Amino acid sequence: MTIKTLAIVGCGKLATIITDALIEGFLPDYQLIGAFSRTVEKAKHIADKVQNAESGYTCATCNSLDELLALKPDYIIETASPDSMKALALPALRNGSSIVTLSIGAFADTEFYAEVKATARENNTRVHLVSGAIGGFDVLRTVSLMGDCTATFHTEKGPNSLKNTAVYEESLQTEKRKVFEGNAQEAIALFPTRVNVAVAASLASVGPENMKVSMTSTPGFTGDEHRIEVKSDQVHAVIDVYSATAQIAGWSVVNTLRNITSPIVF
Ligand SMILES: NC(=O)C1=CN([C@@H]2O[C@H](COP(=O)(O)OP(=O)(O)OC[C@H]3O[C@@H](n4cnc5c(N)ncnc54)[C@H](O)[C@@H]3O)[C@@H](O)[C@H]2O)C=CC1
Numbered sequence: 348m349t350i351k352t353l354a355i356v357g358c359g360k361l362a363t364i365i366t367d368a369l370i371e372g373f374l375p376d377y378q379l380i381g382a383f384s385r386t387v388e389k390a391k392h393i394a395d396k397v398q399n400a401e402s403g404y405t406c407a408t409c410n411s412l413d414e415l416l417a418l419k420p421d422y423i424i425e426t427a428s429p430d431s432m433k434a435l436a437l438p439a440l441r442n443g444s445s446i447v448t449l450s451i452g453a454f455a456d457t458e459f460y461a462e463v464k465a466t467a468r469e470n471n472t473r474v475h476l477v478s479g480a481i482g483g484f485d486v487l488r489t490v491s492l493m494g495d496c497t498a499t500f501h502t503e504k505g506p507n508s509l510k511n512t513a514v515y516e517e518s519l520q521t522e523k524r525k526v527f528e529g530n531a532q533e534a535i536a537l538f539p540t541r542v543n544v545a546v547a548a549s550l551a552s553v554g555p556e557n558m559k560v561s562m563t564s565t566p567g568f569t570g571d572e573h574r575i576e577v578k579s580d581q582v583h584a585v586i587d588v589y590s591a592t593a594q595i596a597g598w599s600v601v602n603t604l605r606n607i608t609s610p611i612v613f
């Protein structure tokens with residue numbers, strides 16, 4: 348197996364998990380050759396980790412997306428935000444870099460999604476939508492291939508994780524309440540970095556306009572509970588994932604990267 352090169356855009360908590368996993372040996376088929384973030388110190392922090400691990404190659408701290416693209420990485424890991432995914436997807440794919448993304452909310456824009464698909468195909472590149480804080484894309488995709496189905500996505504969160512969103516009120520600290528009901532497009536518009544999972548599940552099944560999304564805020568609740576349900580005349584599947592932190596999302600990138608080079612694919 349030839350070594351594949353990686354670069355990371357968005358050097359926060361999840362990028363750190365992925366970099367640490369690489370350094371610990373979970374990604375033997377890859378070299379991390381560049382890092383870019385809105386704040387250059389954060390990119391340097393990631394690059395320094397690789398340098399300090401004395402892995403025998405250089406990881407560059409990039410000052411711009413263009414600088415990162417000039418490295419011509421085989422894969423760009425996007426762990427920044429749906430807005431950054433929108434900015435980087437087309438230039439990266441035209442540059443010959445495939446993308447592994449957590450900010451799947453960017454694809455709630457169906458025109459953009461179609462353009463990304465066409466550009467990836469034209470440039471012989473791919474976009475990998477990781478399972479993030481959920482799972483079950485296999486069953487969602489399979490059931491939706493079989494014919495008509497409906498799908499719902501329900502999330503339970505604690506009020507503190509809704510601070511700095513339009514739905515937050517102090518009363519949520521003491522009252523359990525449904526704070527959102529709509530489709531996946533409306534959900535990601537209201538919570539741009541909190542319901543990428545709902546858009547991902549919708550793309551794997553009925554699409555962002557048809558996926559019914561709801562969110563409940565429960566006082567004292569920590570972590571996230573995501574319940575996806577898909578129903579057809581033959582199949583009823585429920586995927587329920589609780590995670591105490593978002594670490595599972597970082598590890599799902601590691602899992603996808605391992606699958607890309609593995610002789611056995613899950
Ligand atoms: N699909 C999933 O299950 C999940 C997806 N996510 C996505 O992953 C992203 C990263 O999550 P964390 O690492 O926890 O966030 P974080 O806030 O710790 O790190 C994000 C980093 O990206 C940088 N950044 C933001 N916009 C940028 C841009 N346009 N260009 C370059 N850098 C930029 C920020 O400055 C920050 O350093 C979230 O914003 C969210 O979109 C997060 C959790 C779960």
Ligand SMILES: O=C([O-])CC(=O)C(=O)O
Pocket residue numbers: 479480540541542543544545571592593596
């Ligand atoms: O960690 C989660 O519950 C999901 C999340 O932030 C996202 O989908 O953006």
